[in-house]
Amino acid sequence: MSRYIKRTSKKAGAAPVTLVHVGERKLDKTRITLTTYDEKSTSTTALQDAAALSGLKRSAGKRLWLNIDGVHDAALVESIGKKFGIHPLTLEDVLSTRQRPKAEAFDTYLYIVLKMLKYDSGTRAIKSEQISLIIFPDLLISFQESTGDVFDGVRERIGKTGSTLRRESCDYLAYALTDAIVDNYFLILETLGQDLESLEDELIDSPRAEAMQTIHALRHELIFLRKQVWPLREVVNRLTREESAIIREPTRLFMRDVYDHTIQIIDTIESYRDILSGFLDLYLSIVSYRMNEVMKTLTIIATIFIPITFIAGVYGMNFKNMPELDWRWGYAGVWAVMLTAVAGMVYYCKRKKWW
Amino acid sequence: MSRYIKRTSKKAGAAPVTLVHVGERKLDKTRITLTTYDEKSTSTTALQDAAALSGLKRSAGKRLWLNIDGVHDAALVESIGKKFGIHPLTLEDVLSTRQRPKAEAFDTYLYIVLKMLKYDSGTRAIKSEQISLIIFPDLLISFQESTGDVFDGVRERIGKTGSTLRRESCDYLAYALTDAIVDNYFLILETLGQDLESLEDELIDSPRAEAMQTIHALRHELIFLRKQVWPLREVVNRLTREESAIIREPTRLFMRDVYDHTIQIIDTIESYRDILSGFLDLYLSIVSYRMNEVMKTLTIIATIFIPITFIAGVYGMNFKNMPELDWRWGYAGVWAVMLTAVAGMVYYCKRKKWW
Amino acid sequence: MSRYIKRTSKKAGAAPVTLVHVGERKLDKTRITLTTYDEKSTSTTALQDAAALSGLKRSAGKRLWLNIDGVHDAALVESIGKKFGIHPLTLEDVLSTRQRPKAEAFDTYLYIVLKMLKYDSGTRAIKSEQISLIIFPDLLISFQESTGDVFDGVRERIGKTGSTLRRESCDYLAYALTDAIVDNYFLILETLGQDLESLEDELIDSPRAEAMQTIHALRHELIFLRKQVWPLREVVNRLTREESAIIREPTRLFMRDVYDHTIQIIDTIESYRDILSGFLDLYLSIVSYRMNEVMKTLTIIATIFIPITFIAGVYGMNFKNMPELDWRWGYAGVWAVMLTAVAGMVYYCKRKKWW
């Protein structure tokens, strides 16, 4: 369960901007990829280490996208920070993977923290990965916790001649990445929606004990998802109105679109929570209804047979002096009494609508 | 269940303004209808295809209402967009039928997304259809997902000489369409109200297991309805105050009326939710009360007969040496003991108010 | 149950300001009463029909209160509207009795919709009647759905020489009417309070199945009441601050008093809801506790007698070769065994605190 806060190596009271990695280490080796593009050409290079960055030049018209997979290497992050003049607090946030989604405007750049979600088909759990975007007009640095992301579509569009991405500044690239992450949330919601749908069918058909645990697990996922998405709303909202000049006016129009999607995602999560809480009620009421059925059957059986079993018991007694035993119609009479008793009980149960 | 988000063809990370249809395709062929009206005359033509639009001229004093049924034809939407100078993001939203109700002001037009609800008497479910309105002062373009709408009343009024609709600009037409959609919500609420009323009668009369499922289904519908109507409130509110000049001051007064209706609808939905949650409590308490009744009966029967059955069992034993069996009043005595036991138990149950 | 929205005759999509009555018709004939008053004199006349209004003159210093009982007569409302220059949207709202309480400022008048509540002692239900007030400085027109209202106190004060009402403009009359309606809500709350109190006594004393239905009914009434009162708060609040010049500064001070009452009523309704939800918990826990008691008794009886009944059964078997049966102390021994078993079971139940 990665749903609870985990103990990290950082000691309470440590200097705030000591650069140490906080969180689970998800990758062995850091991978650095540099994409250079302008309207005419695109090139992508894998860099060996931080040293390779020293020769990097920012020239007018060229846009750079520096993507780093793996944030456990504090030294690398620090050298990147020095190279591009990034505030120590930003670097600390990049290294600490337990950030909340947020957007912070600095003098020369805009810093955005996002959460990329992945559906782990093995454990059927949703995993979250922190994405940090540091946005300059002509440079975007993205930090991911591990390899594998939802940006393939974006890469494709960078590769395509004439795409908007190629024409625009890095704020548009930031939008494209944010949009890709948010769009991916819909896939997660679809998966959850399918789970909800099949759970609903099962509940109405024949609820088993496991249903409750599925409800519980889905609830957990929704609590987790909600915690990831709610702050996102504020982040994207600020991006559409931010005083920072990094996000230019035309891009803000696109960001407004992402904002609409975020609202829609939040709406859906809230609906799902409502639906799930309805499932719980449904499950409990079905369990309770079945208990009722079971108890009625028991009661009907007991109510009918216990009295006549007693009657049979009476005439099984061995008293010397029991006149009924010698009567000619004694046995038949007992049957008559017993059948009358049964009829009475059946009538009683029917009237009570138990049958 | 169309209550959960469905997987769509759009790939996460795709270019945001690639025009592809997102959502269920509800119609085979797109139908284009053009209504031209001014104070003196009205004419309605069905257009064959997008090409027929090329000859369309906007002249002073004439108002145009272009209605398109079916939004799966991206090429058509694109050609309409080019013809009237509509922003690509708007076109993308028109094509994607999973929008949230919203109002967006652009330079030359106002874009409104609404949800038209239909009660499907077959599945007893409420269906939602997305309506997009693009409003220019002298032109209104409406996109619907399929044929069949709630605008017949509006069409009638356009046809009537001297009606306000004929005199006013297209913002008034937009109001009339919005009003028709919102008015239609009341019909949906009435249907739900009737379902709630008959469910209430049934619950108080004799709750069956199905009642719980009806409660569950109604709850689902209300969650769905709520998700459609809540954002509408914000949309209509903005229309009454919007800085955009498309909606003129006198029309805003009418929009305020629609806003009042929206608030009333939201109030009613919230009341229904409250009522439904009361039904759930009622159902559960009735089930629990009946269980109680059943258990009491079982306990009374068992409490009375189990002890005397034991007594009968004792004298059914075959021990050689059982003096009671030979006593003259043994049998009568046993009856006396048993009746005393019964009387005691009955008294006990009465005192506990179980009877 | 008038708690659910009812189908009305108005067709969705109809022209918004077609004047037709929407809602239940509660009265056969419309009654028009005109009260003319100034500081010195008061006179009240019953008018036959709308025609009688044509001669009506508004002179300085005279105030007019025109009260109409019954709003189903669209023609009458329309002719009044024309006579006094009232906006068609206002007239439509007067005719539609499913309005939400609201206050709307027009150029020459202020329009207020209020809900007058009546406790129907027959069905023990609260009924709501729509009151529309159209306020000019020297004229107040009030529309009621049927005869019978809570304004007798106001009429009395108009009749009394030297009362404030006689001295002040019609905004003070509007205040007096609003105050009378809001004060009447306290009576409704008292009635509900008494019902709650006797329900509480009953619940603690001996809860019966009907208690649950009473809880349910009261909850219904509270949901209904809440829906009526919540918007009132906003209405009265706006009257104390409204930019419209109709309500003059001194009257606003009095309106602030009405506002305080409204807040108090809302507080009380919320408290009642809390209390009622506590009753539900109490009821369910009592039912559950009683169930527990019943089950304990059953279990004690069964636990004690089932084993010894088995023992008696064993020695009721007819095997040839059952040595115990021939033992001299066999019978006494069995009793000893059985009593020991009983003692053991009783001890067990006592230790478990079931007894």
Added chain:
Amino acid sequence: MSRYIKRTSKKAGAAPVTLVHVGERKLDKTRITLTTYDEKSTSTTALQDAAALSGLKRSAGKRLWLNIDGVHDAALVESIGKKFGIHPLTLEDVLSTRQRPKAEAFDTYLYIVLKMLKYDSGTRAIKSEQISLIIFPDLLISFQESTGDVFDGVRERIGKTGSTLRRESCDYLAYALTDAIVDNYFLILETLGQDLESLEDELIDSPRAEAMQTIHALRHELIFLRKQVWPLREVVNRLTREESAIIREPTRLFMRDVYDHTIQIIDTIESYRDILSGFLDLYLSIVSYRMNEVMKTLTIIATIFIPITFIAGVYGMNFKNMPELDWRWGYAGVWAVMLTAVAGMVYYCKRKKWW
């Protein structure tokens, strides 16, 4: 139960500022106490009646505190009102003891309504008494419903030479009185806290049926308390920021302190509500767990003995032709079968973890 709104003598529709007492009459005779103090001296006089007030003079440097116990005497309140120029609406509010805490600024004075709480050790209920403060710079009039208050500490400090109270204007006295009332709330919360604590101990130790009623009663008290304290927050908040010049800047700093206390009280009440709702869950789960235990025992007993009782019953039948009865090891064999059955059942119950 004084928790529900009570019918009062005031008729709906009566003139708003007719001065009549509204509420329960708690005192036979009104008591008027006048305290005159300045930096050098203090004197306290009991006044016989309103007439004694006529000679009262307000001189510079002297501060007056006029305290009236008992507000049923409308004539007295009216004469005080006339003497000091108090608005009729204020007088009406003083007389009506069902006010909500509020602060209203008038031209020459500030009017505050507060609720003084008392713990009635007899009925273990919290009682509320309305305190009205009318504050002039050099005069404070306080109205209480009955004798006995929490102001003894304040009186002591007025008596003490050199105390801040003696030096400051009447706004500081108002602060001192408000502070005394709010401080007293902590005592009420402590009492409730002790009740909660002992209830918790009892619940965990051995919950009895009464626990539920104690939970219910405490919940009632908290709902009541909440209704008293919530509006107080707004009142005190306004006093710290009020545009009225009555409360001077230095006193506002002290009022901010009272505001902090009010927030703390509200926090505590909300915590208590949370805790109480936890108690309810705890109680219900314990009851349900015990039921479970009881049912398990019943089931184990029944499951073990019912089958073997049947076997014994079979061999108690009197058929002529029952070969087993004549077998040499028949009886021993039956015992063997029965013991095997018992062993099987015990194993089954153990596996199900019922034992």
Added chain:
Amino acid sequence: MSRYIKRTSKKAGAAPVTLVHVGERKLDKTRITLTTYDEKSTSTTALQDAAALSGLKRSAGKRLWLNIDGVHDAALVESIGKKFGIHPLTLEDVLSTRQRPKAEAFDTYLYIVLKMLKYDSGTRAIKSEQISLIIFPDLLISFQESTGDVFDGVRERIGKTGSTLRRESCDYLAYALTDAIVDNYFLILETLGQDLESLEDELIDSPRAEAMQTIHALRHELIFLRKQVWPLREVVNRLTREESAIIREPTRLFMRDVYDHTIQIIDTIESYRDILSGFLDLYLSIVSYRMNEVMKTLTIIATIFIPITFIAGVYGMNFKNMPELDWRWGYAGVWAVMLTAVAGMVYYCKRKKWW
């Protein structure tokens, strides 16, 4: 249980700024520690008593951190207050350990109240200790209730040459202390997270009665934690925007970081509450499901054996005239009847899916 408000020695109505200690006395002797530091050197001295402070000089460039462990010594606090010109209300708040976290700007200093949490491994409860910070540009006075805190990291950094702490004014020290306290909250949340995790495992594996009490205890801790942390959010938020000049602009950037942490802590607490409420549902549904299982078994056993036991009972009767007893295949026939009955009952139970 320190979760409820405790009676304190302060009498309601006492003068507000009488300096008396309010709260539990946690320490025998007060400990005063003075740390003097500038960019070049640091020195820490333990002061004997308040008298030792008299010689204290504030010189430019030197920063002083005066830490007092133990706040029960009112005289000491008062003499510190006089020495540094601190407002009596601040001193009163320092002495009263039942404050809510808050920030108050005074003319020359900023006063912050924080709550330091400690996990008491003995009682497994979270304890709260009040920390008061009085911040001047060149002096920070911190009051703690007892010895032992989370500031060791801060002390270390003061001791380190070249650390930011050494260079900056006392507002940065205040930030460092606040950060240390807030960081420590994460440790508390981790401990709670571990408890939640192991509780979840236990619940899914085999819920015992104690689980409910653990849920209850954790809920209690969360309510307590929430009450401590919620106001903190407002405090830190004000520190990032405060008009007071004490916190300088660069430090505010760091405070924004603390604010982010606070939001994250609140998010986590709310998630934990959600999760815990899910545990409660899970526990109750598992208990209810097990009850169901138990009842089904009982019903199956009873349903199968009660009827056939009756049949056996019938032929155990001793009537003279019972023809079946003499039939050759009577005994076999009874077995046949009984087996048929069993088969029927088994079929019935199977069809009802009880088996």
